[in-house]
Amino acid sequence: MRGGGERERAEALGREALAYADGLYNLARYLTRNPSDAEDLVQETYGRAIKASAQFTPGTNLKAWLFRILRNAFMSHYRRDRHNPVTGGLDTVTPRLPAAKDIGRQRDSVEIDRLRKAAAEDIERALLSLSEDARTVILLDLEGLTESESAEVLGCALGTVKSRLSRARAALRETLRDWEP
Amino acid sequence: MDCHDVLLVLLDYQQGRLAPEAHGQVRAHLDGCTDCAHEDRLEHELTQALERRLPQHAAPLALKRRLAAQWPVDATSPAPRRQWLRSWMPAAAAAVILLALAPLAWQRVLSPWGSGRDVMVAEAVNDHVRLVQSERPLEIESGGIHQVIPWFSGRLDFAPTVRFTGDSDFPLRGGAVGYFVDRKAAALVYGRRLHTVSVFVFRADGLPWPRAGLEKLGRLEVYRTASRGFNVLLWRDGELGYAVVSDVDPRDLSLLVGRLSAS
Numbered sequence: 001m002r003g004g005g006e007r008e009r010a011e012a013l014g015r016e017a018l019a020y021a022d023g024l025y026n027l028a029r030y031l032t033r034n035p036s037d038a039e040d041l042v043q044e045t046y047g048r049a050i051k052a053s054a055q056f057t058p059g060t061n062l063k064a065w066l067f068r069i070l071r072n073a074f075m076s077h078y079r080r081d082r083h084n085p086v087t088g089g090l091d092t093v094t095p096r097l098p099a100a101k102d103i104g105r106q107r108d109s110v111e112i113d114r115l116r117k118a119a120a121e122d123i124e125r126a127l128l129s130l131s132e133d134a135r136t137v138i139l140l141d142l143e144g145l146t147e148s149e150s151a152e153v154l155g156c157a158l159g160t161v162k163s164r165l166s167r168a169r170a171a172l173r174e175t176l177r178d179w180e181p
Numbered sequence: 182m183d184c185h186d187v188l189l190v191l192l193d194y195q196q197g198r199l200a201p202e203a204h205g206q207v208r209a210h211l212d213g214c215t216d217c218a219h220e221d222r223l224e225h226e227l228t229q230a231l232e233r234r235l236p237q238h239a240a241p242l243a244l245k246r247r248l249a250a251q252w253p254v255d256a257t258s259p260a261p262r263r264q265w266l267r268s269w270m271p272a273a274a275a276a277v278i279l280l281a282l283a284p285l286a287w288q289r290v291l292s293p294w295g296s297g298r299d300v301m302v303a304e305a306v307n308d309h310v311r312l313v314q315s316e317r318p319l320e321i322e323s324g325g326i327h328q329v330i331p332w333f334s335g336r337l338d339f340a341p342t343v344r345f346t347g348d349s350d351f352p353l354r355g356g357a358v359g360y361f362v363d364r365k366a367a368a369l370v371y372g373r374r375l376h377t378v379s380v381f382v383f384r385a386d387g388l389p390w391p392r393a394g395l396e397k398l399g400r401l402e403v404y405r406t407a408s409r410g411f412n413v414l415l416w417r418d419g420e421l422g423y424a425v426v427s428d429v430d431p432r433d434l435s436l437l438v439g440r441l442s443a444s
Contacts, residue, residue: 010252014249014252015407016407017252018245018248018249018252018407018409018410019407019410019411019412019428019430019431020428021240021244021245021248021410021428022237022239022240022376022410022428023428024240025238025239025240025241025244026237026238026239026375029238030238035238035241038238039240039241039244042240042244042248043244043247043248043251046248046251046252047251050251050252063430111223112222112223112226115223115226115227115229115230116226116230118230118234119234120234120235120236121236123230123231123234123235124235124236127231127235138231142231142232142235142374142375143374143375144373144374144429144430144433146198162189162192165192166189166192169192169224169227172227173223173227176227176230
């Protein structure tokens with residue numbers, strides 16, 4: 001028999017966990033690329049969370065914990081079982097430093113113009129063209145996770161998140177810059 | 182700070198994560214370096230494009246219901262079988278079980294629609310979902326609060342008091358007129374990164390406001406809860422009632438309420 005306190009704790013945890021369903025589903029959609037697999041992945045995430053809920057410490061970061069479970073579920077099932085057409089890694093694009101001034105002001109203006117005019121579907125397509133790791137780090141940032149929370153999700157050091165995010169954004173910018181509308 | 186140092190912390194700078202001294206150093210460098218200032222603009226444009234135009238996919242309500250049913254009140258009971266394998270028989274069996282248990286678990290975990298308080302919470306969530314799922318959710322697109330608020334004039338039987346003009350954290354997207362329980366309401370829609378936050382303003386009289394479980398938020402006493410995966414805050418301010426609903430982090434909603442009440 002479970003005590004009333006434990007039951008209330010489980011209910012509170014369930015309520016809070018459900019508040020993150022949209023964010024988790026959004027990441028799942030961009031990882032799996034289709035609604036049906038995204039639903040499966042989110043359901044798998046909650047299934048794993050339920051199994052491990054006794055190990056969750058109340059007051060710690062539930063959101064980061066759930067995103068970490070989702071990412072691990074994706075890595076261990078989806079990525080292994082299905083063909084992943086995107087093979088480009090995060091390190092394929094280096095963020096621009098001042099040494100790359102050769103690109104020139106005119107091209108920079110074009111880049112700003114393209115970013116401003118990029119339609120929703122262009123941005124979505126550009127994001128989907130990136131590697132899974134790059135997509136994940138960009139979406140975690142958009143979801144409002146801090147870099148330390150993202151580091152917890154990705155299981156890496158804070159500095160690694162910083163460099164991954166920087167490279168992912170550089171890759172996205174390059175994709176959008178070279179996009180032919 | 183040289184260009185290399187600045188570019189390493191540019192995102193932290195843009196997101197206000199630097200200490201004041203470092204923030205000032207980056208600002209000073211950007212004022213004097215056209216290349217880095219240009220990079221700053223490009224990164225800003227990319228953030229704007231992602232936050233405002235990247236399609237966001239909300240979890241289907243059917244999925245949320247299944248998740249609510251899936252989460253047991255006793256969290257240590259066994260989890261459902263993995264849906265992942267998608268073999269026909271276990272999936273069909275799980276679907277039958279979920280369909281059978283969903284209404285019960287939904288009611289047990291999330292929807293004890295017994296009290297007036299819960300009616301108000303349900304109404305707020307329903308109004309938010311209607312706004313978000315509507316093809317034309319906004320009747321007036323935002324060109325600023327001074328464009329949105331006057332638009333309500335003549336459409337409501339009260340003057341909605343909202344002076345928060347929106348900012349880069351919570352841009353005001355627009356407004357619409359709707360109903361809250363039995364009365365007209367002004368619906369204001371703010372953005373929070375990729376998410377939508379609905380703020381409903383309505384006459385407060387005669388509604389079953391929560392009296393217990395209130396928390397102090399600035400000068401307000403706010404009732405905070407979560408329902409169907411959404412975070413909800415309800416409060417009274419004079420003759421008007423306010424409901425804020427979104428799927429964003431509860432801490433973000435507290436920030437928004439602070440700005441709404443401070444203005």
